[in-house]
Amino acid sequence: MEQAPRKRKGAPPACSAARSLQDMASRKRACRGSDPQRSPCADAAAGHGGAPAVVMTAPAASGALASAGFLPGRGLKRKVGCIDSATRIGRRKRLESEYDLGEEIGHGKFGSVRVCRARAGAPRGEDEFACKALPKNAGDTAHREVEIMQHLSGHPGVVTLTAVFEDADTFYLVMELCRGGRLLDEVAREGRLSERRAASVIRELMTVLKYCHEMGVVHRDIKPDNVLLTKAGRLKLADFGLAVRVADGQKLTGVAGSPAYMAPEVLLGNYSQEVDIWAAGVVLHVLLLGTLPFRGNSVEAIFEAIKTVELDFHSEQWESVSLLARDLISKMLNRDASSRLAAADVLQHPWILFYDECPLKAEFSNLWSTNKAATPVIDRERVRSCCESSSSEPSCDNSEEQDECGVVDALTAAITQVRISEPKRSRLCIPAPVLLPPSRNALRT
Numbered sequence: 001m002e003q004a005p006r007k008r009k010g011a012p013p014a015c016s017a018a019r020s021l022q023d024m025a026s027r028k029r030a031c032r033g034s035d036p037q038r039s040p041c042a043d044a045a046a047g048h049g050g051a052p053a054v055v056m057t058a059p060a061a062s063g064a065l066a067s068a069g070f071l072p073g074r075g076l077k078r079k080v081g082c083i084d085s086a087t088r089i090g091r092r093k094r095l096e097s098e099y100d101l102g103e104e105i106g107h108g109k110f111g112s113v114r115v116c117r118a119r120a121g122a123p124r125g126e127d128e129f130a131c132k133a134l135p136k137n138a139g140d141t142a143h144r145e146v147e148i149m150q151h152l153s154g155h156p157g158v159v160t161l162t163a164v165f166e167d168a169d170t171f172y173l174v175m176e177l178c179r180g181g182r183l184l185d186e187v188a189r190e191g192r193l194s195e196r197r198a199a200s201v202i203r204e205l206m207t208v209l210k211y212c213h214e215m216g217v218v219h220r221d222i223k224p225d226n227v228l229l230t231k232a233g234r235l236k237l238a239d240f241g242l243a244v245r246v247a248d249g250q251k252l253t254g255v256a257g258s259p260a261y262m263a264p265e266v267l268l269g270n271y272s273q274e275v276d277i278w279a280a281g282v283v284l285h286v287l288l289l290g291t292l293p294f295r296g297n298s299v300e301a302i303f304e305a306i307k308t309v310e311l312d313f314h315s316e317q318w319e320s321v322s323l324l325a326r327d328l329i330s331k332m333l334n335r336d337a338s339s340r341l342a343a344a345d346v347l348q349h350p351w352i353l354f355y356d357e358c359p360l361k362a363e364f365s366n367l368w369s370t371n372k373a374a375t376p377v378i379d380r381e382r383v384r385s386c387c388e389s390s391s392s393e394p395s396c397d398n399s400e401e402q403d404e405c406g407v408v409d410a411l412t413a414a415i416t417q418v419r420i421s422e423p424k425r426s427r428l429c430i431p432a433p434v435l436l437p438p439s440r441n442a443l444r445t
């Protein structure tokens, strides 16, 4: 369970599951004129599944956005943590008058997701959207999800929330439609992804997680099911139903997430944003090997594996995976949360830089993929001529200082930094679907 609620003098009452949009709108008005960084809804975000709330704060949105390189624009004014006018709210009747609800495109623990098409003449009626129905009796999930999606809106890696409607039993979240499906579907289709594709996915995931963490949000349910893709293949983080806002240094205590992706410290009930990096490390393992690193035929067995299994990076299954990728996974799946890489560190890891830096990475990639464990032979003249011919690439400016677009640096750093520890104990677990006891409603499968 989360920490016990702390009472704030003069604070609005905590959000309740039965709260309507009108209640939330009046709370939003109450927010205006008060400290814009405080959020009554954020109080509810600390708990889940009806758990007691904790007072939560978040860093100044505009500052974090500015530091993330976003210009002030649409949606910034609503970063006060309450439903704001930029996200339209209304009754279900209005939903039906503005949108045609179409086919179901997804189904989650709490409800279904359908395509909805704006009717002619409706505001923003030029496009299709996804409409997620969330029952009001699902605890504070809907309020938390709406509040956090608004708090994060404006980042290209976060699904944009357009409108929220309600009837007596259900909230309807109208959001940006991700036509490329889920990352999970891509993995199911491909089996394993190429290192290039996996690096691109992890880079985009880390960019959005870095933003979430700067905004004081821990997602807590990072997994391939919750990573959606646009038609163009860009990544969008979705499903903020378990996300919470934390202040600097604040620890969470409630066990929440999907068992196979949970960090060991979640099981100990003392954790923060580092859990998202662990989960992303599990995702990277799945992308490169097509299997989960910590498996078992029951939730307890999975938890035991998370606490004890040492990955054997020298075993046969890793042979086709580069040393750099193994190095990154080992640092993301570090059981010591305080030494685990942060999102910004992952973005600077040589494996990510290698696939990100400049067009000639393709040359090295081909060369390297023939023998992943070998030190790449670098033809410096070839690198230079490649850089000179790619004038459209801003990171290749031909200067001596920028020598070889940083790729040689990245590789050199990579080669010297790789430290794969000797194989330790490993345990074989049988992968099996996991059924959770109904009482553990904060867990996801």
Ligand SMILES: Nc1ncnc2c1ncn2[C@@H]1O[C@H](COP(=O)(O)OP(=O)(O)OP(=O)(O)O)[C@@H](O)[C@H]1O
Pocket (backbone or CB within 6 Å): 105, 106, 107, 108, 109, 110, 111, 113, 130, 132, 159, 175, 176, 177, 178, 179, 182, 225, 226, 228, 238, 239, 240, 241, 444
């Ligand atoms: N914006 C969207 N665009 C396209 N498809 C979506 C969108 N949002 C959700 N989906 C689809 O609906 C499914 C369920 O959505 P979501 O994960 O948000 O619901 P949930 O009830 O919170 O699910 P879970 O039980 O996985 O936590 C997703 O896996 C995805 O396939």
